[in-house]
Amino acid sequence: MRRYILFLMATFAFFGGLKAQNVEVEGKVNDTKVQVGKPFTLDLSLKVPYGWFVEWNDFAIDTLSEQLDIIKRSEVERTADADSNVIVKQQLTLMTFDTGQIQVPAVGLTYAKSFDDPDRLKAYTDPINLYSTTITVDTTMAYKPIVEPIAAPIQMKEVFPWILAVLLLALAVFGIWYWRKHRKTKVDADDNIVRGPVIPPYDKAVGDLENLRQQKLWQSGKVKEYFSSLTDIAREYIEGQFGVNAVEMTTDDILEEVKPLHFSQETYNKLKETMEVADLVKFAKYSAANLESENAMNSMTEFVNESYAQFQKRKAEEEARLAEQQKQKQEEPAVKEEVKNV
DSSP states (O other), X not given: OHHHHHHHHHHHHHHHHHHHHTOEEEEEESOSEEETTOOEEEEEEEEEETTOEEEOXXXXXXXXXXXXXXXXXXXXXXXXXXXXXXXXXXXXXXXXXXXXXEEEOOOXXXXXXXXXXXXXXXXXXXXXXXXXXXXXXXXXXXXXXXXXXXXXXXOHHHHHHHHHHHHHHHHHXXXXXXXXXXXXEEEOTTSOEEESOOOOHHHHHHHHHHHHHHHTTGGGTOHHHHXXXXXXXXXXXXXXXXXXXXXXXXHHHHHHHHGGGOOOHHHHHHHHHHHHHHXXXXXXXXXXOHHHHHXXXXXXXXXXXXXXXXXXXXXXXXXXXXXXXXXXXXXXXXXXXXXXXX
């Protein structure tokens, strides 16, 4: 009997403690009858004693159940009542597309006696049974035409990307047109397209040498830059005029490749001596004297002029020889015909 009395006292104390703690949870709707596709609200609230911790469900998913979609969430509100209890509330806007009996499931809301309390407790709302109907259509009323969509005003942020895309496209088209119109496309003697202005290698070399002379690089102490520019002009001239890939060759390779061009020994030596001095300055840190620098310019200028003149002379002689051979071929049938007649 004594044990039974102690059990009853413990039970009363437990439920009395719960009542003193006053944890209450509630979920309610305005009406248990809803319509398909029409929003309705579910009000959730949880009341706990002051100082307790509420870990509110943020309802991150878009569905409350298979039958109910969450389309809107209000801000979470925290208030206090006269008994110093904390009340946390939130309103969910729901919608269903099912008809007939549907149910708002029990929603669990988490709390604890303090933030540091590892024991998280849950209070569940009661399930709510709803009845979903379709929209009632009054068949006695006359049919009305379907309302056209209402045109919303166009905002600048909506059209700005399109305006920017059109401007960029127009700019690209104009750039292509301008490039095609102003590009300099010319054809050489062999009908090969040459990009940019066509300057004969000899004329370009003479002009580049004169420009280098006017810059007075070696006079201002830029001896290495001076000889590098001088040999670059020579390489471009030899490659453009004689078809030798001199730009990619070493000095020894260039001198070997120009031998079959049959320049005079004096002309060949001018190129050889200038290129060798330039290599010493560029790679062996040789300090060229002023006289050597000036002589290098003179020797390279003479090489360009003499090699071009000798090349033109051989070219003219070759053309004359070919013309003579062609003439002889044309005369041979006539001679044979005369001999045959005799």
